[in-house]
Amino acid sequence: MSAVAKEWREIPARYNLEGSECGNCGRKYFPKRNMCPHCRRNGFGKMRPYDVSKKGKIFTFSIIHDAPEANRDLKPYAVAMVRTDDGLLISGQLTDVDLAQIEIGMRVRAVLRKLGDAGPSGIIHYGFKFVPDL
Numbered sequence: 001m002s003a004v005a006k007e008w009r010e011i012p013a014r015y016n017l018e019g020s021e022c023g024n025c026g027r028k029y030f031p032k033r034n035m036c037p038h039c040r041r042n043g044f045g046k047m048r049p050y051d052v053s054k055k056g057k058i059f060t061f062s063i064i065h066d067a068p069e070a071n072r073d074l075k076p077y078a079v080a081m082v083r084t085d086d087g088l089l090i091s092g093q094l095t096d097v098d099l100a101q102i103e104i105g106m107r108v109r110a111v112l113r114k115l116g117d118a119g120p121s122g123i124i125h126y127g128f129k130f131v132p133d134l
Contacts, residue, residue: 017052017110017128019088028052030088054110055133056084061094061102078102082110082130096131107133 019030023046025039030052061080078094080102094102095113108130115125 017054017084017090019050019052020047021050022046023048028086028088030090052088052090053085056082056090056108058094058102058104058106058108059083059089060104063099063102080108080130082108093129094131095129109133 017030018032019028020032020034021028022036022039025036027036027038028050029036032047032049034047036047059081061078063076063078065076067075067077076099078097078099079091080094082090082092084090090110092110094108110128111131112126113129115127115129117124
């Protein structure tokens, strides 16, 4: 079982903000793409891995007061569009913050957190969320 867990941990894009950058035009994308939608000129093979900045500012946000059954214990909670320091827009949940203190322009950083579990199978799903960058 530990070999399986290790294999998942070693997939670079799994727990990192890994995007892609076009070798033709230099545009950056998240999530990762196989082809640049901007230049489309021989996009296959021109894309290269790109480590997206884990820090940025809140571009916009929303407070969720009602949630699906799986997220009932989280409500209310906040989600945000974050413009990373390298200019990409990424959506994610805001955590470890007083909901009344959230504001546009607030500095945040991405962290690895538990997103949920698969019930009886016991598999825990991890991913990124955003916390205040103090």
